[in-house]
Amino acid sequence: MNDFIFENSTKIFFGKGCVKEHLACLTKDYGDTVMLAYGGGSIKRSGVYDVVTAALKQAGKHIVEFSGIMANPTYAKVLEGAKLAKENHVGLILGVGGGSVMDCCKAVSIAARYDGDVWTDFWENRGTIDFEPLPVGVIVTLSGTGSECNGEGVITNEELKVKTGRDYPKCNPRFSMLDPTYTYSVPKYQLASSSFDILSHIMEIYFSGPDEDNVSDDISEALMRNVIRNLRVAIQNPEDYTARGNLMWDSAMAENRIIKLGKRLDFQCHQMEHQLGAYTNCTHGAGLAVLHPVYYRHIYKEGLAKFKRFAVDVWGISAEGKTDEEIALAGIDALADFIVEIGMPVTLRELGVDESTDLKAIADSCTIVTGSYKKLTHEEILDIFKECF
Numbered sequence: 001m002n003d004f005i006f007e008n009s010t011k012i013f014f015g016k017g018c019v020k021e022h023l024a025c026l027t028k029d030y031g032d033t034v035m036l037a038y039g040g041g042s043i044k045r046s047g048v049y050d051v052v053t054a055a056l057k058q059a060g061k062h063i064v065e066f067s068g069i070m071a072n073p074t075y076a077k078v079l080e081g082a083k084l085a086k087e088n089h090v091g092l093i094l095g096v097g098g099g100s101v102m103d104c105c106k107a108v109s110i111a112a113r114y115d116g117d118v119w120t121d122f123w124e125n126r127g128t129i130d131f132e133p134l135p136v137g138v139i140v141t142l143s144g145t146g147s148e149c150n151g152e153g154v155i156t157n158e159e160l161k162v163k164t165g166r167d168y169p170k171c172n173p174r175f176s177m178l179d180p181t182y183t184y185s186v187p188k189y190q191l192a193s194s195s196f197d198i199l200s201h202i203m204e205i206y207f208s209g210p211d212e213d214n215v216s217d218d219i220s221e222a223l224m225r226n227v228i229r230n231l232r233v234a235i236q237n238p239e240d241y242t243a244r245g246n247l248m249w250d251s252a253m254a255e256n257r258i259i260k261l262g263k264r265l266d267f268q269c270h271q272m273e274h275q276l277g278a279y280t281n282c283t284h285g286a287g288l289a290v291l292h293p294v295y296y297r298h299i300y301k302e303g304l305a306k307f308k309r310f311a312v313d314v315w316g317i318s319a320e321g322k323t324d325e326e327i328a329l330a331g332i333d334a335l336a337d338f339i340v341e342i343g344m345p346v347t348l349r350e351l352g353v354d355e356s357t358d359l360k361a362i363a364d365s366c367t368i369v370t371g372s373y374k375k376l377t378h379e380e381i382l383d384i385f386k387e388c389f
């Protein structure tokens with residue numbers, strides 16, 4: 001295990017009714033004005049909006065609405081939110097939604113406290129800015145990204161065609177409210193996509209050294225099995241509280257830094273998906289579902305023992321009568337079969353990427369990570385994209 005320092009400042013409220021019970025009291029320390037941030041309107045259709053606004057009114061808050069946060073939030077939307085927050089002397093940004101809303105809120109919390117070029121000074125040249133962002137609290141309606149429990153805000157700069165994030169601990173939400181019933185209304189495709197995102201986060205951590213006995217790998221295997229089992233249940237019965245609750249906590253566990261401790265981390269697939277997203281605006285988890293099996297078939301030989309362990313311990317594949325390579329490949333096949341089973345796309349074409357897309361430009365724009373079993377080149381990334389097409 002590598003050395004680490006651990007901190008996670010987010011206070012979690014988990015359970016049915018937690019918003020109604022705790023929100024009014026929680027907001028009391030953050031001034032008179034709350035910026036209520038949300039997406040395209042799912043919170044109005046589900047009734048969550050009414051519960052939240054009632055609690056804020058009960059607490060005597062003035063509410064400034066910041067709505068229309070799109071999936072894969074843009075830098076332009078961040079600047080719009082920052083202007084609104086500054087003009088209204090907002091004391092708390094309350095994000096209600098999925099990863100896009102939460103990420104946008106964190107980015108706004110930085111931009112609202114900075115007068116310079118925040119893209120250059122925060123996202124591009126990391127380390128330039130160090131100050132307290134505006135406080136953010138979140139109410140999760142879609143779990144998967146883990147944004148509810150970390151400091152990362154993934155933002156797309158449309159002009160530069162760059163999608164990037166940064167886990168800035170001061171952007172950890174002050175509180176996160178996780179009511180599994182709030183996720184009942186998530187459509188099946190989005191449920192599968194977001195849950196695959198959880199699985200992807202865990203795999204990106206698991207498939208990287210060091211590989212000697214370590215607690216992260218053991219927890220990761222339990223989490224992966226939990227995601228697989230509960231996603232199957234939630235697809236069959238969207239209102240299964242146990243399944244939704246498990247997935248909600250899996251999401252936070254995958255990205256609250258705990259299983260990352262002591263590991264080098266891969267995240268090459270995430271790098272590739274983010275740039276694919278910057279060029280095509282694809283759905284994050286679905287993009288990862290297309291990329292992962294192909295990427296793993298490119299790198300498994302360099303991490304053979306771990307891929308073998310994945311096959312046996314996560315997918316229950318029998319090692320009997322098989323070579324190490326056959327076992328490792330059977331595990332990747334099981335992952336690919338699961339992707340089909342949950343209704344995720346398996347090609348870029350199915351993801352909505354068309355022939356005119358410049359795959360070379362996307363490949364060239366990807367960052368090459370250092371923590372993977374095999375350090376890719378931009379040519380190999382292009383090969384993977386072509387194979388996925």
Ligand code: NZQ
Pocket residue numbers: 038039040041042043046069070071072073097098099100101103141142143144145146147150152153154165182183184185186187190194197255270284285
């Ligand atoms: O906008 P509304 O109307 O709310 O609809 C949303 C959106 O259309 C809908 N939705 C959310 N909750 C719902 C619901 N529909 C019905 N019922 C509900 N209860 O779901 C759609 C997708 O929402 P979005 O927030 O975009 O999805 P997700 O949570 O997957 O977030 C994706 C974004 O997070 C980033 C991704 O790159 C992407 O930009 N990520 C953030 C990370 C982080 N902060 O740590 C890490 C991840 O790897 C990821 O990069």
Ligand code: ZN
Pocket residue numbers: 145197200201270284
């Ligand atoms: Zn992700």
